[in-house]
Amino acid sequence: MRNASSTRLFVISGLLLAFSLVLLVSPVANPNPDGLNRVAIDEGFAGTETDHGLGDSPLADYAVSGVDHDWLSKGLSGIIGILATFALGLALFALSKKRGESNPARAKGQRN
Amino acid sequence: MHIPDGFINAGTSAGAALIAAGGVTVAVKKTSRYLDDKQVPIAGLTAAFVFAVQMLNFPVAAGTSGHLLGGALAAILVGPWAGALCVTVVLVVQAFFADGGITALGLNVLDMAFVTALGGYAIFLGVRKVLPHERSSVVVASGIAAAASVVMSALVFFIQFAIGGNVDLALGSVFTAMVSVHTLIGLGEGVITAATVGLVLNVRPDLVYGARDLGTTLQIPQTSTAEGVL
Numbered sequence: 001m002r003n004a005s006s007t008r009l010f011v012i013s014g015l016l017l018a019f020s021l022v023l024l025v026s027p028v029a030n031p032n033p034d035g036l037n038r039v040a041i042d043e044g045f046a047g048t049e050t051d052h053g054l055g056d057s058p059l060a061d062y063a064v065s066g067v068d069h070d071w072l073s074k075g076l077s078g079i080i081g082i083l084a085t086f087a088l089g090l091a092l093f094a095l096s097k098k099r100g101e102s103n104p105a106r107a108k109g110q111r112n
Numbered sequence: 113m114h115i116p117d118g119f120i121n122a123g124t125s126a127g128a129a130l131i132a133a134g135g136v137t138v139a140v141k142k143t144s145r146y147l148d149d150k151q152v153p154i155a156g157l158t159a160a161f162v163f164a165v166q167m168l169n170f171p172v173a174a175g176t177s178g179h180l181l182g183g184a185l186a187a188i189l190v191g192p193w194a195g196a197l198c199v200t201v202v203l204v205v206q207a208f209f210a211d212g213g214i215t216a217l218g219l220n221v222l223d224m225a226f227v228t229a230l231g232g233y234a235i236f237l238g239v240r241k242v243l244p245h246e247r248s249s250v251v252v253a254s255g256i257a258a259a260a261s262v263v264m265s266a267l268v269f270f271i272q273f274a275i276g277g278n279v280d281l282a283l284g285s286v287f288t289a290m291v292s293v294h295t296l297i298g299l300g301e302g303v304i305t306a307a308t309v310g311l312v313l314n315v316r317p318d319l320v321y322g323a324r325d326l327g328t329t330l331q332i333p334q335t336s337t338a339e340g341v342l
Contacts, residue, residue, distance in 0.1 A: 004150070006316075007150055007153065007154070007316075007319075008153075010154075010157075010315065010316055010319070011153045011154065011156075011157045014157045014160075014161060015157065015160060017161070018160055018161050018163075018165075019164075021164045021165065021167075021168060022164050022167055025168050026167045026168055029167060029168045029169045029170070029177075029179075030169040030170055030171040030177035031177070032169070032171065032175050032176055032177040033175070033176065033177065034113060034114075034169060034176070034177050034178055034179060034297075035113060035172065035176060035177075035178050035266070035290075035293040035294050035296075035297050036113050036114070036115065036266075036269065036290075038173075038175065038176040038293060039286065039289040039290050039293060040119065042289060043281055043285060043286050043289055044279070044281060045119060045273075045277065045278070045279045045281060045286075047279075048118045048119055048277075048278040048279050049116045049117065049118045049119060050116070050117045050118035050213075051117075052116065052117060052210040052213060052214065053117070053214045054207055054208055054210050054214065055210045057208050057210060059208050059209050059210075060209060060210040061210055061211075062167060062209050062211070074167075077209065078163075078164060078167055081163050081164075081167075081205055081206070081209060082160045082163055082164050083160075084205050084208075085156075085159045085160045085162075085163040085201055085202055085205045086156045086157065086159065086160035087156075088159075088201050088204065088205060089155060089156035089157075089158075089159035089160065089197075089198065089201045090152065090156040092140075092197060092201060093143070093147060093151075093152045093155040093156060093194065094152055095140070096139075096140045096143040096144050096147060096194070096197065097143070097144060097147045097148065097149060097151070097152050098144055098145065098146060098147055098148050098149075099144065
């Protein structure tokens with residue numbers, strides 16, 4: 001196993017890359033409806049969409065309520081989403097990881 | 113690709129939610145067989161990265177955009193079951209952004225997380241079998257698997273729509289429209305996935321689950337267990 005600091009550097013770099021993408025690239029993302037929404041419009045079932053239960057959420061539609069600047073609002077919402085996803089992911093995967101790793105004697109016994 | 117509330121009726125959505133919940137339970141169990149301490153932050157990062165890239169819609173045709181689904185990418189980086197969990201986490205967080213319906217969450221978890229991660233990974237393995245045993249094959253197979261995963265996702269949406277669509281329409285027309293537009297989106301998915309896997313292979317080849325058999329780590333290769341996981 002490579003040392004832990006190298007993995008930590010990789011994760012931090014990856015998060016910074018993700019931040020850069022939502023700050024710098026998302027403003028020029030294509031605003032048109034995506035594939036499913038386009039099909040729904042063209043085929044005539046777009047009207048069956050109902051209001052979203054969290055449509056009034058402070059982060060609804062990738063904007064932070066209270067931040068009026070479009071670009072900043074979207075970028076900030078992206079950073080919040082990235083951090084929330086990372087945190088929820090860490091929690092889920094910490095619960096879903098292989099057991100017994102922290103026990104050196106057992107880990108040694110399992111090596112082959 | 114996110115299905116909003118209302119497209120699919122309540123019964124079908126509830127059924128999908130039950131299947132999705134079962135899928136998550138199985139995925140947690142399967143993941144706990146192989147995900148070690150070192151990979152936990154990598155899996156978290158993979159989920160976070162998919163969230164970010166899903167915000168970057170690219171143009172695919174007149175008046176239409178597409179974005180990464182990311183299930184195939186996540187599966188190749190951290191394994192198919194952990195990959196499905198990565199996209200599931202993304203979908204749960206996106207509910208707070210009003211992206212993807214709440215009653216439709218189970219439908220979306222099936223389409224966007226499980227179909228793309230498990231189906232994409234199966235195709236990845238199949239393509240790798242016919243390509244040379246080398247690093248560049250991993251990149252090519254990633255692109256092909258990712259492209260195909262988007263079409264598979266569209267097909268599963270079509271099945272859900274055929275079962276529980278809230279409006280009576282000519283299904284053949286919906287089928288053709290879904291498959292054709294998602295074939296185009298699949299091309300974008302393939303390029304982004306191949307580029308990302310190629311990048312990680314260059315920087316930290318030992319972190320690419322789908323390349324474990326190449327012995328890319330600095331340690332003595334101990335990759336014989338990688339195959340039995342799926």
